[in-house]
Amino acid sequence: MTDILQFITTNLNMIYILAFAIFLGFEIISKVPTVLHTPLMSGSNAISGLILIGAILLIRVTPSDNYITLILATFGIIFGAVNAFGGFAVTGRMLEMFNKKRNK
Amino acid sequence: MIVLFDIVLFISSILLIVGLRKLSHPESANNGNKLAALGVGLGIVVAIFYPLETQNNNYLFIGIGLLIGGIIGVISAKKVPMTAMPEMVSLFNGFGGFSAALISLIWLINNNSIGNYTDLTVVLTNLFLGFVAFTGSMVAYGKLSGKLKDKHLQIPYATIVNICLLIVAIGLISFFAYEGKLTTTHLILFTVLSVIYGVTFVAPIGGADMPVVISLLNSLTGITAAISGIMTDNKLMLLGGILVGSSGIILTLLMCTAMNRTLIGVLFGNFSAKKEDAGSN
Numbered sequence: 001m002t003d004i005l006q007f008i009t010t011n012l013n014m015i016y017i018l019a020f021a022i023f024l025g026f027e028i029i030s031k032v033p034t035v036l037h038t039p040l041m042s043g044s045n046a047i048s049g050l051i052l053i054g055a056i057l058l059i060r061v062t063p064s065d066n067y068i069t070l071i072l073a074t075f076g077i078i079f080g081a082v083n084a085f086g087g088f089a090v091t092g093r094m095l096e097m098f099n100k101k102r103n104k
Numbered sequence: 105m106i107v108l109f110d111i112v113l114f115i116s117s118i119l120l121i122v123g124l125r126k127l128s129h130p131e132s133a134n135n136g137n138k139l140a141a142l143g144v145g146l147g148i149v150v151a152i153f154y155p156l157e158t159q160n161n162n163y164l165f166i167g168i169g170l171l172i173g174g175i176i177g178v179i180s181a182k183k184v185p186m187t188a189m190p191e192m193v194s195l196f197n198g199f200g201g202f203s204a205a206l207i208s209l210i211w212l213i214n215n216n217s218i219g220n221y222t223d224l225t226v227v228l229t230n231l232f233l234g235f236v237a238f239t240g241s242m243v244a245y246g247k248l249s250g251k252l253k254d255k256h257l258q259i260p261y262a263t264i265v266n267i268c269l270l271i272v273a274i275g276l277i278s279f280f281a282y283e284g285k286l287t288t289t290h291l292i293l294f295t296v297l298s299v300i301y302g303v304t305f306v307a308p309i310g311g312a313d314m315p316v317v318i319s320l321l322n323s324l325t326g327i328t329a330a331i332s333g334i335m336t337d338n339k340l341m342l343l344g345g346i347l348v349g350s351s352g353i354i355l356t357l358l359m360c361t362a363m364n365r366t367l368i369g370v371l372f373g374n375f376s377a378k379k380e381d382a383g384s385n
Contacts (some may be wrong), residue, residue, distance in 0.1 A: 007222040014334055014342060021343050024121065025350030032128040034362050037355065041319050042193045043127045043137050044351055047120060048325040049196075050144055050344045051203045052173070053151040054332035056166055058210050060152075064160045069210050074169040076206035081173025082180075083200035083325075084148075088141040089181030090192055091127075095134045097186060 039098065042091040049084025052077050109154050112146055117343045119143030124347060147340045191248035194241045194318045197325050201237025204230055204328035205298075211335060217286045224281040230331040232273055232298045237324045239302030244318050247311045254311055262308035263372050269301045313370045316359050320367075323352025 008015065032040055055076030062069045120143040126136025152166060177196070184192045208231035219227065246252035259265060276294055280286040286294070309317055326348025333341030360367050 003221040017342055018346055021346035022350045025347045026354050028125050029128055029351040029354045036128060037359055039133060040127050041322055041355060043140060044348045045193055045197045045322045047140055047344050048200050048329045048348045050147060050341050051200050051329045051332055053147055053338055053341050054207045054336045056151040057336045059162050059165055060156055060159050064162055069213060070162060070165050072206055072210050074165045076203045077169025078173040079199040080203035081170050082177040083196045084144055085174045086177025086181040087196045089178050091137045094189060095137055
């Protein structure tokens with residue numbers, strides 16, 4: 001119990017961000033038209049490629065001779081980068097097609 | 105100097121919010137995508153150069169990872185045919201989940217699997233959700249691309265099996281967190297359980313409902329990104345992850361409504377589908 005209370009005290013800022021971001025996420029998406037469902041899913045999926053930042057931060061504090069961690073974290077970066085870069089590229093292509101259709 | 109990095113991080117959080125907002129309007133969607141990409145890009149640059157207490161940098165590994173991942177991602181995104189877009193999103197989403205799971209594994213290895221109650225709860229939850237998002241997305245990819253057929257993935261009493269697995273997973277997380285440590289065998293068993301749950305969670309859901317499931321798994325990956333943000337004390341990851349998580353859940357519900365389905369109906373379709381048929385008759 002003391003652990004949990006201490007966690008709340010040390011992470012109070014985080015908890016505020018978390019709560020407000022949840023409501024923000026709900027509000028942002030509330031009026032999206034049906035045609036945009038797939039591009040929006042793809043775009044927000046690309047944003048979750050942010051995960052590779054975690055791998056980068058971990059790799060930077062790992063001792064240079066700890067090869068197991070380094071290699072695992074490199075794979076973390078590779079998979080995260082595929083998600084982020086590929087995700088935004090795919091979303092871009094979807095939206096291009098969408099714009100072409102609208103212009104015709 | 106540090107304050108400069110913090111300002112950039114703040115700007116990129118705003119870019120993510122504005123980007124997501126613009127993505128949900130037809131006229132501005134393209135700009136929204138670019139803004140969000142810029143936000144993530146700035147976040148990566150800050151993560152690479154942010155001054156840390158004990159830094160060994162290992163820039164070689166970071167460079168190799170970013171290069172390989174970036175090239176694979178962009179090339180596969182350019183090559184995929186338009187009709188195969190949803191399964192591509194699913195594949196990318198699975199990779200994100202796998203990355204989250206790897207981050208948790210690294211945390212556990214670095215700390216010899218020892219930690220206090222809250223740390224272990226956070227890390228193990230992240231590991232579980234990461235692997236579920238990974239294998240779940242892979243199954244969804246397989247179903248959408250036609251490599252896996254619905255009939256090959258029949259699991260008897262799927263709903264009951266899934267609920268049991270979920271209860272076991274939550275029980276194990278609380279147990280390990282209470283113990284304050286877990287052995288290598290425990291870690292492997294828990295990983296296997298997470299991997300299996302991802303499969304059994306998605307397998308019984310019909311191929312036609314896959315977009316809804318992908319959206320749900322996408323929201324899961326967002327939550328893992330947020331949890332990793334708590335683990336590494338990075339506010340951008342926390343904010344971005346939660347945004348994706350909460351907007352993903354709303355998007356999932358909207359998609360269900362667009363398809364005239366309920367989320368419960370999709371997830372436990374194997375018996376509610378029969379009920380719906382009976383009702384319509």
